[in-house]
Amino acid sequence: MAVTLRGRLATSQFGAMEANSSRELEARNYLEKHRIMELLTYLASALLFFRPEKPREYLISILERLRTAKVSGVAFPFFMDNSNIAAMFQMLDSSNKGSISFIQYKEALKTLGLCTADEVLKDDGHGITCEKFMCEVNKKTQEICGKTKGKDSESYRSAAELLLLH
Amino acid sequence: MDATTAPHRIPPEMPQYGEANHVFELMQNMLEQLLIQQPEDPIPFMIEHLQRDNDYVPKIVILGPPASGKTTIAMWLRKHLNSNLLSVESLMAKEYSSLAADARTRYQKFQTLPDMLLVRLVQERLREEDCVRRGWILDGIPETREQALLIQTLGVSPRHVIVLSAPDTVLIERNLGKRIDPQTGEIYHTTFDWPPESEIQNRLIAPAGISEGETARRLLEYHRNIVRILPSYPKIVKVITADQPCVDVFYQALTYVQTIHRSNAPFTPRVLLCGPVGSGKSLQAALLAEKYGLVNVCCGQLLKEAMADKSKYGEMIRPFFEKETAGPSYIIMKVLRQLLDQQDCAERGWVLHGFPRDRDQACLMDSMGYKPNRVFFLNVPFDSIIERLTLRRTDPVTGERSHLMYKPPPTMEIQARLLQSPKDSEEQIRLRTELFYRNSAELQEFYGQAITLNGDQDPYTVFEYIESGIINPLPKKVP
Numbered sequence: 001m002a003v004t005l006r007g008r009l010a011t012s013q014f015g016a017m018e019a020n021s022s023r024e025l026e027a028r029n030y031l032e033k034h035r036i037m038e039l040l041t042y043l044a045s046a047l048l049f050f051r052p053e054k055p056r057e058y059l060i061s062i063l064e065r066l067r068t069a070k071v072s073g074v075a076f077p078f079f080m081d082n083s084n085i086a087a088m089f090q091m092l093d094s095s096n097k098g099s100i101s102f103i104q105y106k107e108a109l110k111t112l113g114l115c116t117a118d119e120v121l122k123d124d125g126h127g128i129t130c131e132k133f134m135c136e137v138n139k140k141t142q143e144i145c146g147k148t149k150g151k152d153s154e155s156y157r158s159a160a161e162l163l164l165l166h
Numbered sequence: 167m168d169a170t171t172a173p174h175r176i177p178p179e180m181p182q183y184g185e186a187n188h189v190f191e192l193m194q195n196m197l198e199q200l201l202i203q204q205p206e207d208p209i210p211f212m213i214e215h216l217q218r219d220n221d222y223v224p225k226i227v228i229l230g231p232p233a234s235g236k237t238t239i240a241m242w243l244r245k246h247l248n249s250n251l252l253s254v255e256s257l258m259a260k261e262y263s264s265l266a267a268d269a270r271t272r273y274q275k276f277q278t279l280p281d282m283l284l285v286r287l288v289q290e291r292l293r294e295e296d297c298v299r300r301g302w303i304l305d306g307i308p309e310t311r312e313q314a315l316l317i318q319t320l321g322v323s324p325r326h327v328i329v330l331s332a333p334d335t336v337l338i339e340r341n342l343g344k345r346i347d348p349q350t351g352e353i354y355h356t357t358f359d360w361p362p363e364s365e366i367q368n369r370l371i372a373p374a375g376i377s378e379g380e381t382a383r384r385l386l387e388y389h390r391n392i393v394r395i396l397p398s399y400p401k402i403v404k405v406i407t408a409d410q411p412c413v414d415v416f417y418q419a420l421t422y423v424q425t426i427h428r429s430n431a432p433f434t435p436r437v438l439l440c441g442p443v444g445s446g447k448s449l450q451a452a453l454l455a456e457k458y459g460l461v462n463v464c465c466g467q468l469l470k471e472a473m474a475d476k477s478k479y480g481e482m483i484r485p486f487f488e489k490e491t492a493g494p495s496y497i498i499m500k501v502l503r504q505l506l507d508q509q510d511c512a513e514r515g516w517v518l519h520g521f522p523r524d525r526d527q528a529c530l531m532d533s534m535g536y537k538p539n540r541v542f543f544l545n546v547p548f549d550s551i552i553e554r555l556t557l558r559r560t561d562p563v564t565g566e567r568s569h570l571m572y573k574p575p576p577t578m579e580i581q582a583r584l585l586q587s588p589k590d591s592e593e594q595i596r597l598r599t600e601l602f603y604r605n606s607a608e609l610q611e612f613y614g615q616a617i618t619l620n621g622d623q624d625p626y627t628v629f630e631y632i633e634s635g636i637i638n639p640l641p642k643k644v645p
Contacts, residue, residue, distance in 0.1 A: 030204050036197070039208075044193055051183045055192065060216050067209045 190431035202321035223301030230330030231388045233341035234408040240305040253305040257287045285316040311394035327399045330408040341381045345370040434515040441544030442602040444551040445621045447519040465520030524605035541613040544621035559584035
């Protein structure tokens with residue numbers, strides 16, 4: 001549902017603008033650079049899932065946490081925790097062979113709102129195992145929330161460890 | 167089967183929450199502002215935007231020919247909505263602004279302002295705190311298409327555009343009586359709007375440029391420009407005729423400005439139709455189900471099906487049905503739940519009629535989580551009900567139903583053998599209608615935002631009213 005929400009938002013926005021292609025291009029680049037659409041999908045999903053009494057205050061609190069996470073590099077709120085990711089992998093791997101195909105993996109990332117339709121992901125020929133799936137999902141969620149310190153920072157490693165521990 | 171691509175079972179609480187809190191419009195407004203301003207750091211910008219909470223402040227443009235009453239209407243709206251008014255004169259008169267000083271000198275020299283300067287003045291004024299918080303009303307700006315486009319490029323877009331219109335002769339005549347109070351700036355008229363206090367009367371002066379020739383010239387220019395401005399605001403324009411008393415124009419403008427436009431938000435209709443017997447609920451429900459693919463949930467029908475199926479609930483209902491009394495609410499609710507909980511009902515939406523009939527049943531349904539998002543009450547006067555129902559006939563041989571007035575039987579032979587159902591006798595109808603009206607006041611109170619319609623018209627007219635009730639957003643309650 002969040003995916004259709006995002007699709008409708010995108011088409012309604014670009015339909016309303018005047019046919020001025022350089023500004024449109026500018027706008028699209030802005031969206032991509034800051035990964036706004038993924039962020040909005042994440043916010044909308046959080047709202048609909050937790051259904052707080054006061055939606056604006058709730059959104060403000062999530063954004064504040066993201067802002068401090070960006071600045072201080074501390075672990076930030078994940079929408080899906082480890083058990084959800086493991087459960088999702090099990091749903092995909094219905095025959096229990098321990099790995100999923102590349103196409104399934106790409107579709108799953110699209111459903112989670114973690115990659116755009118035309119992003120090219122590398123296919124290394126082997127199936128994607130559960131650990132690799134979890135690792136990639138967490139990495140992409142971090143990218144979206146704007147983490148800039150990279151893999152070598154201490155906080156990334158500590159946060160990642162927290163998540164990989166069941 | 168891959169579980170991630172199968173149709174997802176979305177719990178109905180999610181779309182209900184989304185609709186009730188206008189989540190879609192919230193996100194859309196935020197995205198609009200992000201795209202227009204394109205801040206370097208989106209997250210603090212979004213936090214500030216959410217805290218400001220100014221999605222629904224007035225953003226109005228009022229356009230119209232000279233002497234149509236634009237400024238009067240603009241001033242009244244400003245007072246009523248507690249907003250800010252911007253016009254060419256007020257922008258130029260601003261203090262502490264180099265742009266405004268520049269504008270004043272140019273106006274004195276050339277009698278007009280260059281478009282870019284005017285638009286930048288508007289932008290500067292709109293950035294101020296009070297315009298951001300309480301909205302704005304533009305009086306007579308944009309004057310030309312170029313100004314309209316420039317304003318749009320800077321990211322300023324109104325939510326409502328009001329265009330006043332009147333025949334030219336009326337306007338020329340009206341303009342001759344225009345008088346201005348130099349102290350307050352209010353506009354009066356010698357015939358239509360004469361101030362009662364004599365001290366105001368003594369101060370009034372006639373403004374420059376109200377002679378017939380001058381007005382005609384300005385009208386020509388206005389007509390040339392307005393035709394090219396209107397296409398910039400395709401869905402938000404409302405034309406109000408200015409050839410009526412001021413108060414009427416004001417009330418029309420006010421009602422328009424307080425409507426919310428339809429948005430692209432996803433919406434599954436969950437419609438409840440209420441009304442006395444014979445008001446047309448089943449017919450309207452069938453029409454709605456056919457046109458929009460909703461699931462037609464007719465309570466009476468469901469119960470009869472349950473009894474025919476000899477299901478567990480059907481057996482419980484049967485004794486009540488045979489005695490012709492209403493069954494207990496909780497059993498009816500259980501039968502309804504079986505249908506409403508199914509996947510296609512939640513996905514496509516439903517239209518319910520025949521239940522609830524009183525406040526307790528409505529509370530029960532509400533507590534189980536089945537909240538309709540549109541409720542309609544069909545009002546039909548008692549005589550029409552009698553006419554509609556007592557003339558119903560059934561053919562005992564073929565089973566076809568007909569109506570002596572609206573759908574007469576094809577031949578006299580058939581008409582001779584038609585029978586009337588005992589349920590359609592006048593006393594029975596009277597009893598049932600009285601039962602409905604005893605409970606209807608409480609029901610209407612329970613469903614606060616119900617829409618009442620006149621059911622005493624032909625079915626397709628009533629259907630159109632129901633459709634517009636479903637499609638348009640519910641009017642916001644004015645505090």
